[in-house]
Amino acid sequence: MTGRKRLRLFVLERANRCCEYCRTPIEYFPLEHIVSRKLGGSDDLDNLACACLRCNLAKGALISGLDEDGNEVRLFNPRTQQWGEHFRMAHGRIEGLTGTGRVTVKVLNVNTPERLEERQQ
Numbered sequence: 340m341t342g343r344k345r346l347r348l349f350v351l352e353r354a355n356r357c358c359e360y361c362r363t364p365i366e367y368f369p370l371e372h373i374v375s376r377k378l379g380g381s382d383d384l385d386n387l388a389c390a391c392l393r394c395n396l397a398k399g400a401l402i403s404g405l406d407e408d409g410n411e412v413r414l415f416n417p418r419t420q421q422w423g424e425h426f427r428m429a430h431g432r433i434e435g436l437t438g439t440g441r442v443t444v445k446v447l448n449v450n451t452p453e454r455l456e457e458r459q460q
């Protein structure tokens with residue numbers, strides 16, 4: 340196994356084979372840089388996450404979003420924050436419990452009908 344493959348497997352297993360943002364079980368995933376390389380983020384394990392394709396695409400190079408009052412809030416960081424402190428899952432729907440949670444739900448667009456269906460499977 341190459342170093343890159345081993346790294347991917349480690350990140351996947353560390354996340355229990357689920358997206359670390361929306362909790363959807365995944366097989367294939369793009370390695371997600373929490374702080375993108377574009378913004379100077381590293382390839383270190385503490386900057387890598389396991390994210391589904393939809394979260395990865397929606398997040399892109401973003402590290403923050405605007406809350407309902409127009410304040411800039413950092414997106415959820417699965418390495419330094421606990422999912423359960425920022426989100427709650429109710430019938431497949433993800434609710435943000437904090438500013439970080441609410442902004443992440445909005446930016447990653449995790450509650451579209453098709454995504455709700457995927458999670459409930």
Ligand SMILES: [Zn+2]
Pocket residue numbers: 358359360361362363390391392393394395
């Ligand atoms: Zn996801």
